[in-house]
Amino acid sequence: xxxxxxxxxxxKLASAGFANFRSLSVKVQVLFEACRANFPHDLCxxxxxxxxxxxxxxxxxxxxxxxxxxxxxxxxxxQEYIQPLLASKFSLVLQQLLDDVFPTKGSSSDLGVxxxxxxxxxxRMAAALKSHGLTPNPAWQESCSRLYESSIHRSVLxxxxxxxxxxxxxxxxxxQALSEVLTYSVKEWRVYPRATSASVMYxxxxxxxxxxxxxxxxxWRQLNKPAVTQQQRWLICDGPLDQQLxxxxxxxxxxxxxxxxxPLDSGRAKLVFELECLDALSPACVVSAGIVHFEPxxxxxxxxxxxRKGENATPNAWNALVEKHFFPLWEEHGPAVYNFMTVYCGxxxxxxxxxxxxxxxxxxxxxxxLEAVGTPFHDQLVNHCFCFGMVYGFGGGLSLLExxxxxNFLRLKFPDLRKDGSLFDAYLEVSNHVSExxxxxxxxTVPRSVSSISGFVRTTEMAAVEYFAKQxxxxxxxxxxxxxxxxxxxFSMRGLYAISAKNMRATTLSGCxxxxxxxxxxxxxxxxxx
Numbered sequence: 001x002x003x004x005x006x007x008x009x010x011x012k013l014a015s016a017g018f019a020n021f022r023s024l025s026v027k028v029q030v031l032f033e034a035c036r037a038n039f040p041h042d043l044c045x046x047x048x049x050x051x052x053x054x055x056x057x058x059x060x061x062x063x064x065x066x067x068x069x070x071x072x073x074x075x076x077x078x079q080e081y082i083q084p085l086l087a088s089k090f091s092l093v094l095q096q097l098l099d100d101v102f103p104t105k106g107s108s109s110d111l112g113v114x115x116x117x118x119x120x121x122x123x124r125m126a127a128a129l130k131s132h133g134l135t136p137n138p139a140w141q142e143s144c145s146r147l148y149e150s151s152i153h154r155s156v157l158x159x160x161x162x163x164x165x166x167x168x169x170x171x172x173x174x175x176q177a178l179s180e181v182l183t184y185s186v187k188e189w190r191v192y193p194r195a196t197s198a199s200v201m202y203x204x205x206x207x208x209x210x211x212x213x214x215x216x217x218x219x220w221r222q223l224n225k226p227a228v229t230q231q232q233r234w235l236i237c238d239g240p241l242d243q244q245l246x247x248x249x250x251x252x253x254x255x256x257x258x259x260x261x262x263p264l265d266s267g268r269a270k271l272v273f274e275l276e277c278l279d280a281l282s283p284a285c286v287v288s289a290g291i292v293h294f295e296p297x298x299x300x301x302x303x304x305x306x307x308r309k310g311e312n313a314t315p316n317a318w319n320a321l322v323e324k325h326f327f328p329l330w331e332e333h334g335p336a337v338y339n340f341m342t343v344y345c346g347x348x349x350x351x352x353x354x355x356x357x358x359x360x361x362x363x364x365x366x367x368x369x370l371e372a373v374g375t376p377f378h379d380q381l382v383n384h385c386f387c388f389g390m391v392y393g394f395g396g397g398l399s400l401l402e403x404x405x406x407x408n409f410l411r412l413k414f415p416d417l418r419k420d421g422s423l424f425d426a427y428l429e430v431s432n433h434v435s436e437x438x439x440x441x442x443x444x445t446v447p448r449s450v451s452s453i454s455g456f457v458r459t460t461e462m463a464a465v466e467y468f469a470k471q472x473x474x475x476x477x478x479x480x481x482x483x484x485x486x487x488x489x490x491f492s493m494r495g496l497y498a499i500s501a502k503n504m505r506a507t508t509l510s511g512c513x514x515x516x517x518x519x520x521x522x523x524x525x526x527x528x529x530x
Contacts, residue, residue: 016059124177150290155266161294358393
């Protein structure tokens, strides 16, 4: 049976020293019932465990402030704990509930418990934004401030938000700001659990029967090891949680996170998780961790960030052209195409990611687009470049069957597209302000030194791979080729490097390859370069 929340609240508040524990317990019960009725049921159980964490925090504030602001203390602490669980659309509802249940006048600043260095940290974060080429966003900056406030009281932080919502940038900006404000440095260590196998992540038994320690345990030991100089370390796990990490993030009530028998040194280290949702977390973790939500920044912010980082010869003119001609097209067609891909093609990519992919492909034609400004061909060139970016930026990651559906949808939406064959069989070529769709097999052939390799036959797929790989190399981006053995991945890379006159280094990986081995190989190859 569930415990009586009213009695439990009264006992806990009385033990914390609150004189008005009876009236406060009634208010807490009313607020929890209102939260159950107004907010999603999967956010929190609103039970005794959550109440215990709230009262524990309220008790520490009560002892620091005194007995004259009991209602204000409870209102402030409840808002501090409940607000991070909610999306921004529920913020006004929560504030109205708190004002109705706790009609006391005043704000958290009246308690006289200021957040240490808050003003200095906010100023330094604003400076760090500029140094990293980021555009200030009020909602994002507010979430960064909440992340800082949560880091003061909690050793486990959970940053929640969709892809391209600024989670990674928030940690980068905050750690840099703290290093400049505090008397010690703040170092960021980052690990990607999804990109690492369980045996490499946590350890495994070698063929000789000896235990090989995983990279996470090694980092955990270093995280909690006394440093020669005073510093704080943030271990950031970027990606979905598996059961092992979920157990680390969700210790028993009152205990500190522990892994491999080594407890987390809360004074010297912070454990941070960057997640898209809270599904893998237990109620204990929701209660004990500091949870900060980041709302989507929108595809506009992602494209503008890419514009700032671009290497265009005339950045101002190019930026103005993109915002004037391509932004309206993305606003008009982007959501409809995204909804079709989500519903009928099973795509899980965000709209921001798809639009950003589209822009990267369009950026290839920046010189031609700028030169064509003011000519009769400009509008047609803009539409063709936009459609090319839509075909491969949105649909490039689809399977063959999904591409057929996507092809039919785009033909209905853009009747002026090429009529013969699939849209994925052609690329866009621009010359003298005139754009033309051409088949992939019409691209320039690779050098004889490559085409003379025994058994080498250049296919349409190889031509497309070389085309987009050259674009990735031009942008300084990494890329991954997926395909079954014998489909031409290696030959495509040889052709690409022969065309670009660059040196190629190849190594073979297996399931037994350790990350340290690959790192040592790359390091040795870099030393050999002139």
